[in-house]
Amino acid sequence: EEVKKLRADMQKKQNFEEATRSLADLLSKHYRDSDKAVQDDLYDACKRACSLLRSRYTGAKFWQAGKRLFETLLGVLEDETGRSKEVRGWIDMAKEEAEKSPEKEEAPPKQEAPASHQPQRMTLNDLLQSLITEVNVADLMHAVPIGDSSGPPPASRDARFNLDMKTVQDKDVVCAVCQEEFPVNGKAKMMPCGHPFHYDCLMEWLERKNSCPICRYSLPSEQVAFDLAEDLVRARDPTSS
Ligand SMILES: [Zn+2]
Numbered sequence: 001e002e003v004k005k006l007r008a009d010m011q012k013k014q015n016f017e018e019a020t021r022s023l024a025d026l027l028s029k030h031y032r033d034s035d036k037a038v039q040d041d042l043y044d045a046c047k048r049a050c051s052l053l054r055s056r057y058t059g060a061k062f063w064q065a066g067k068r069l070f071e072t073l074l075g076v077l078e079d080e081t082g083r084s085k086e087v088r089g090w091i092d093m094a095k096e097e098a099e100k101s102p103e104k105e106e107a108p109p110k111q112e113a114p115a116s117h118q119p120q121r122m123t124l125n126d127l128l129q130s131l132i133t134e135v136n137v138a139d140l141m142h143a144v145p146i147g148d149s150s151g152p153p154p155a156s157r158d159a160r161f162n163l164d165m166k167t168v169q170d171k172d173v174v175c176a177v178c179q180e181e182f183p184v185n186g187k188a189k190m191m192p193c194g195h196p197f198h199y200d201c202l203m204e205w206l207e208r209k210n211s212c213p214i215c216r217y218s219l220p221s222e223q224v225a226f227d228l229a230e231d232l233v234r235a236r237d238p239t240s241s
Pocket residue numbers: 175176177178179180197198201202
């Protein structure tokens with residue numbers, strides 16, 4: 001019964017080593033005292049293990065497990081019949097396979113490892129995504145120095161899309177881009193400085209400049225946002241380059 005169960009266990013790759021250990025245990029404890037039928041079962045189970053090794057479990061560790069099993073079997077076989085001879089053949093095969101398999105199996109990962117660890121250039125979006133849990137976009141905007149001297153770059157896409165919409169409740173509020181008054185309860189897109197604009201007016205403006213048309217409050221520009229985000233990612237993960 002136990003032999004049957006072990007034969008079934010051997011069919012599963014993750015159980016193979018354990019099953020061969022148990023089988024070797026059975027061999028050394030009971031083989032000599034068992035009758036012919038049980039001995040045949042045990043021998044067949046070992047033979048089955050050998051054919052599994054040749055067809056499916058070709059890895060070195062499986063052959064190691066097989067080698068231990070076959071050596072145990074050879075130890076309990078008393079006769080110098082065809083069986084001992086056959087088992088010696090299995091052991092030789094296992095020795096050979098256990099030695100040559102490691103290179104075959106481990107060489108490919110060694111070659112691939114450097115390639116897969118190449119740092120890849122992150123996109124701005126990746127960087128901002130990786131920061132989103134820890135850095136509030138508003139903080140990012142306030143961190144940018146006001147009055148950048150290198151001309152007016154466009155505001156970063158993320159900065160533009162993160163601006164709030166607000167309902168205008170006062171009379172006589174004017175969009176500084178088109179000079180039109182907002183209707184009471186009309187919608188305005190708000191700059192962080194608090195100046196209101198029509199959505200379309202402000203989006204068009206920020207595609208060309210990164211500052212408020214009224215007070216010149218600066219949003220992060222595309223380049224500044226990228227550098228800032230990259231620095232923050234580096235500071236958080238010193239191993240990345
Ligand atoms: Zn407008």
